[in-house]
Amino acid sequence: MSKNINVALIGNPNTGKTSVFNQLTGLKQKVGNYPGITVEKKEGICKLPRGVKAHILDLPGTYSLNTTSLDESLVVELLLNKNDKDYPDVAVVISDVENLKRNLFLFTQIKDLKIPTILVINMADRMSRKGISLDIEAMEKKLDTKIALVSTRKRQGIDRVKELIADHKNLSSAPNVDAKRISPEYFERLQKTFPNEDLYKLWLVITQDVNFMPIEKKRIEDATSFATKSKEELKKLQHKETVLRYQFINNTLKETYKVDFQAAKGLRGSLDRILTHKIFGYLIFFVILLTIFQAIFDWSSYPMDFIDEQFAMASEWIKNTLPPGVFTDLLSEGIIAGIGGIVIFIPQIAFLFLFISLLEESGYMSRVVFLMDRLMRPFGLSGKSIVPLISGTACAIPAVMATRTIENWKERLITILVTPFTTCSARLPVYLILIALVIPKGTILGLSFQALTLMLLYLIGFGMAIFSAMVLNKILKIKSRSLFMVEMPTYRLPLLKNVAYTVLEKTKSFVFGAGKIILAISIVLWFLGSNGYSEDFKNAEQIVNDRIEQEGLSTYSKNYIQNNIDAYRENALAEGIAPEVIQDSIQSMTHYLRERAEAQEIASYKLEHSYIGRAGKAFEPVVKPLGYDWKIGIAVLTSFAAREVFVGTLATIYSVGSDEEETIKTRMAAELDSSGRPLFNLASGISLMLFYAFAMQCMSTLAIVKRETNSWKWPLFQLGFMSVFAYLVALIAYQILI
Amino acid sequence: MATVADLTQGQKGIIKDFAEHVLPIKLLELGCLPGNRIELIQVAPLNDPIYINLSGSHIAIRRSLAELIELDIIEENQAL
Structure with missing residues (x-):
């Protein structure tokens, strides 16, 4: 064939x-x-x-x-x-x-x-x-x-x-409208200068900002026998072309296309009256936003818990099945932990893309643009900025690309610059784990503190986006003519298949895009964390055993043993087991726990003296004022590749330091700072969350901004401004709260 | 001179000849040509942008652009 x-x-x-x-x-x-x-x-x-x-x-x-x-x-x-x-x-x-x-x-x-x-x-x-x-x-x-x-x-x-x-x-390939009719005299001359070229093609090259292989724009402009027209004249001719085309179309449709307006009925009119209503319009939009957030934070927690368990099991299974060795360690501690950190996002990302694609497919998104335009303008934004700002809650990358529909360059640039402040899904795992650690479980007016904190973080991100847009609007001196136009399509029931394709495709590209970075980083981290050059690292076992013999177990280990025993006793009593039996079990348990604690102490001593430990310690002074230790410092540093790396990095660092299968959260909760208090406390937790809220930690976004603005100036500006601001806010927050 | 910005909700008008270079070509392509009808469907809550039916195309434009499109307003009784 x-x-x-x-x-x-x-x-x-x-x-x-x-x-x-x-x-x-x-x-x-x-x-x-x-x-x-x-x-x-x-x-x-x-x-x-x-x-x-x-x-x-x-x-x-x-x-x-x-x-x-x-x-x-x-x-x-x-x-x-x-x-x-x-x-x-x-x-x-x-x-x-x-x-x-x-x-x-x-x-x-x-x-x-x-x-x-x-x-x-x-x-x-x-x-x-x-x-x-x-x-x-x-x-x-x-x-x-x-x-x-x-x-x-x-x-x-x-x-x-x-x-x-x-x-x-x-099929016929004859034209519909003869280009010469636009301006016979002008096209005649054009034909003489370029006898071998097609007139309409020439016309497109002249009026558009494009080149095509056989003819470059420059060649046309340089042709001596042929004077180009001024922009104004060209525009007049384009206008004429438009009129000619519509004449042809009207002529065609007059006899072939009939509309009986009596029979016509549509939902558009009545739906628009409600959806763009002064009060109901905003109310409905607000309810839709609430539903989206509800889905992301509440509904998606079920599949997320499931995924979390599966990965913990997979890691355990590999450890038990494969022969012990370097490769098994890399697989179970480095790779599985790293991939788990990204796969867990799938439900949330999918929900977000699902809603965004439903809103776009149904035609509702245009109505939101219509509703919001006037509200956004004082901040130097356009109604169309709302789409990037909402998609930004999924991921800043498609959001920055979505700014292309904004006609006005200044509005578009501001939107690009502030979009990374909106809380993207990569920040979520960081927030979720920190909130679970440092925010108390209580409720106020039926709303949990934890949920409120999360909502507050979203509002902070959005508020910061709006605020910096306002500042940029004042600072940036860019003149551009505003042309705002948005089509209001008929409402349509979204096609399930289209929505499914979009969700599948976007989720896939997100997971694989971020997955590659996370995978690479976790392998490197794992290597750096399980190797070292110093004597301390090599003789870790000896040194720690000697210390335990002289000084006994560390406070952390003692707490660890006591907590485990207390938890066991409570459970056992609740189940009605006889006190003597419990006492016996506790004795054998203590022995076992003590062994574990010793192994842990060796592991964490090793970690501290590994390559990564050294690097982290060197970096520690920078993050100390924010309330972080060297491990968090490493996680923050690696997060500049992509935020979601944070949890994966901690998972990798901690599982290198520990021998047992625990969830990352319990491991983080057990960390103590130098004065023996929990490392993740209210002050350091909030400082961390604020740092992640404001810092520009995403290489992919920077790359996209570079491409979309066509210069390094804007992404570098973004990186510098956002990161310095994040550091200052985190510093102030920690120093006030501590 | 009346412009699209002067229409009230539900009112229609017929586009007059206008200075061609003023309007963006995009708008012409959507059918904003002399002789065509424009109907004002809805005004956004803060009075701007406005939502129009431009000879079959449903689009929203800002008031500043609407003020550039001159038209003859069709009075209600005339339309009947």
């Missing part, structure tokens, strides 16, 4: 392009990035009739080929470059039956590039409800194309799309 057919899916946003893509490719799709830029590239394979295969590329949504963003110029660049390996043999333009007129605008532009083009009219199931009737045959003639009427919701029409793709050789 000949080579695969290259198919490009193109369409306006909100036309169900992704649903069509999902139904064409099924699970055979892969999501990557375009080389060098962060625009998501979705491609997949579709099997066609007669054993032909199609390679399907889902291009970013765009209203036209007049580009204003990176995503859009990518579409134009591909369509202009015949040498690109993805250059389509056939373009499939997805349109929405309710917005056909506007969708056809893009269609005529693509048609004019002389690419064989199929028109998919999606959402056909809404036709009768909206009183729409179409004359497909006449429309095909007028537009000089083939049309497939599709309903992705009812799974109708996809086979027709496949057939048309397989049959692409029979």
